[in-house]
Amino acid sequence: MTAGQTPRRAGRGAEGWEAKTLRALAYPANIVLGGLAATLLAIPVVTALPAAVALARALHAWRVDGDDAVFTNTFREFGATWRRTLPTGAVTAGAGALLLVDALFLVSRLGTPDAGFAVLAAAAALPVAVVLVLAFLAIPVAAARHRDADAATWRREAARLVVLQPVRSAVVLVLSTGLVATCMLLPTMLPFLAFSVPGYLALATWQTEGGASDGGPQEPTE
DSSP: OHHHHHHHHHHHHHHHHHHHHHHHHHHHHHHHHHHHHHHHHTTTSTTHHHHHHHHHHHHHHHHHHOOOOHHHHHHHHHHHHHHHHHHHHHHHHHHHHHHHHHHHHHHHTTTSTTHHHHHHHHHHHHHHHHHHHHHHHHHHHHHHHSTTOOHHHHHHHHHHHHHHOHHHHHHHHHHHHHHHHHHHHSGGGHHHHTTHHHHHHHHHHHTTSSOOOOOSOOOOOO
């Protein structure tokens, strides 16, 4: 009997090694492909936040249930959630556009006698930019945790995450902005990592407290 059991143990060991190798390879593949899917969905700009929400839900299903079809799940989740996220996405896109125009104007004034005013105006705009970035990171996490909730619930949950976990929020903010800045220096990385790595980092950081999890992807009711 012992001789008969040995091949089965070896077979299980070989299968386990192959499974671990595939899981290890799935991490970079899903991060890159998920980021690419979100980038494609975000091309109209106003859909940037809806794309981030869809990607977060796909990444959440991968982390919780092992559903590694992140690329296709991102498109499916976008179809299931865009009606709820598009109004908030339009607001965040508009606010981001205003901040960008303001930043470009202030940079153009740095070499003029109005440089002091430009610095003060930039300092005043910085908190708005921080709030906008945190909203862009936290709302997708809330949407992944509370799959069937409405957009207002997602916004409240996002605010709760940021307020109740200030240290984690600061970590996510610093690392995410640093990564995006790095991607801008290496533009070829931007379509693949700008959405996925901050999204994965936000999920892994904010979801470690509270234990809230709503399982894998489902078709929510609109």
